[in-house]
Amino acid sequence: MSVIGIAGAGAFGTAMGVVLAEAGRDVAIWAHEEPFAEEIRQRNENPRLPGVQLPPNVAITSDIDAIGGSELVLLATPMQVLASVLETYGPRLRARAMVACCKGVDLATGRGPVAIIAENCPETVPAVLTGPSFAADIARGLPTALTLACADPAMGVSLQERLSTPTLRLYRTTDTVGAELGGALKNVMAIAAGIVIGTGLGESARAALITRGFAEMQRFARAYGADPETLAGLSGFGDLVLTCTSAQSRNFSFGVALGKGQYFDPEVTVEGAATARAVAAIATARGIDMPVTHSVAHVIDGRRSISEAVKILLSRPLKEE
Numbered sequence: 001m002s003v004i005g006i007a008g009a010g011a012f013g014t015a016m017g018v019v020l021a022e023a024g025r026d027v028a029i030w031a032h033e034e035p036f037a038e039e040i041r042q043r044n045e046n047p048r049l050p051g052v053q054l055p056p057n058v059a060i061t062s063d064i065d066a067i068g069g070s071e072l073v074l075l076a077t078p079m080q081v082l083a084s085v086l087e088t089y090g091p092r093l094r095a096r097a098m099v100a101c102c103k104g105v106d107l108a109t110g111r112g113p114v115a116i117i118a119e120n121c122p123e124t125v126p127a128v129l130t131g132p133s134f135a136a137d138i139a140r141g142l143p144t145a146l147t148l149a150c151a152d153p154a155m156g157v158s159l160q161e162r163l164s165t166p167t168l169r170l171y172r173t174t175d176t177v178g179a180e181l182g183g184a185l186k187n188v189m190a191i192a193a194g195i196v197i198g199t200g201l202g203e204s205a206r207a208a209l210i211t212r213g214f215a216e217m218q219r220f221a222r223a224y225g226a227d228p229e230t231l232a233g234l235s236g237f238g239d240l241v242l243t244c245t246s247a248q249s250r251n252f253s254f255g256v257a258l259g260k261g262q263y264f265d266p267e268v269t270v271e272g273a274a275t276a277r278a279v280a281a282i283a284t285a286r287g288i289d290m291p292v293t294h295s296v297a298h299v300i301d302g303r304r305s306i307s308e309a310v311k312i313l314l315s316r317p318l319k320e321e
């Protein structure tokens with residue numbers, strides 16, 4: 001079996017590399033900058049995933065051609081750089097399947113990872129790996145369950161087998177739309193949940209936000225033809241619960257900092273911020289009712305204060321659940 005290629009040397013790509021390598025697969029992780037690749041090699045540890053030593057069968061490279069011949073490539077870059085990475089390097093990747101691990105909607109085009117893969121790498125089968133999982137938990141070998149979505153059923157089975165390990169349990173679906181939207185939208189709701197907690201609105205308000213946020217996620221996904229069952233699974237409801245309730249989540253922590261009026265390190269990856277803007281724009285254009293998403297986008301862009309956003313959400317007309 002050929003080396004599994006991973007494009008993107010962040011916390012998630014590295015965690016996947018570690019868990020797959022410990023299950024006996026050979027892995028090569030591509031970092032886009034050589035000094036960063038060299039730092040990881042020197043320390044045998046990625047500063048984005050501190051405290052995790054790399055097994056010997058994980059190679060770190062800044063040469064894209066080192067993963068160019070891999071039959072299977074995981075795409076683990078942040079969502080907002082995926083399109084430029086594939087525009088630049090896609091022609092040098094000859095993978096039979098590419099599995100997007102990034103969660104979000106591209107702000108420039110409103111597209112998800114599957115459409116971006118399809119446009120730039122038309123010869124490959126696109127797939128999505130998503131669901132409730134912190135990189136640190138995966139890398140430590142803690143039990144984790146994810147959704148593997150691939151429209152090609154046979155390839156889906158093959159990917160499920162190749163990417164499952166004794167601690168990483170993959171469930172399969174052909175609904176790539178539902179899987180990628182669940183992962184994208186839950187990050188927006190996690191920012192909102194963080195704002196609720198950061199401003200001291202309380203646990204009951206957070207439960208209400210999660211529930212109404214989930215209704216909003218389902219509405220948006222339905223408009224794109226997703227299967228509601230997918231949203232109720234790991235990639236939607238499961239990840240929503242994890243991300244809205246854990247201080248480990250960067251999206252949730254960003255929301256808490258916003259709510260408290262505290263500084264938040266701009267170097268930290270917060271996928272829900274750009275996705276809130278992207279989804280709000282699409283929702284307006286397509287007439288999809290997305291009040292929480294609009295509020296998050298407005299607050300992030302400084303167009304509305306948190307107290308104004310809360311007042312607007314609470315003064316919406318009373319209606320049936």
Ligand SMILES: NC(=O)c1ccc[n+]([C@@H]2O[C@H](COP(=O)([O-])OP(=O)(O)OC[C@H]3O[C@@H](n4cnc5c(N)ncnc54)[C@H](O)[C@@H]3O)[C@@H](O)[C@H]2O)c1
Binds near residue numbers: 012048078271
């Ligand atoms: N960290 C997690 O727990 C976790 C879990 C599930 C999914 N994800 C998803 O995985 C994706 C990556 O997140 P992460 O946590 O690994 O991010 P990260 O912040 O840990 O690392 C991002 C990495 O992306 C790479 N990168 C940045 N700009 C790049 C560019 N222009 N070209 C190529 N590579 C570039 C860099 O190597 C950087 O280290 C996100 O979409 C995230 O939602 C993360």
Ligand SMILES: O=P(O)(O)OC[C@H](O)CO
Binds near residue numbers: 131
């Ligand atoms: O730290 P976050 O908020 O990017 O969340 C990480 C994962 O997506 C949780 O499933």
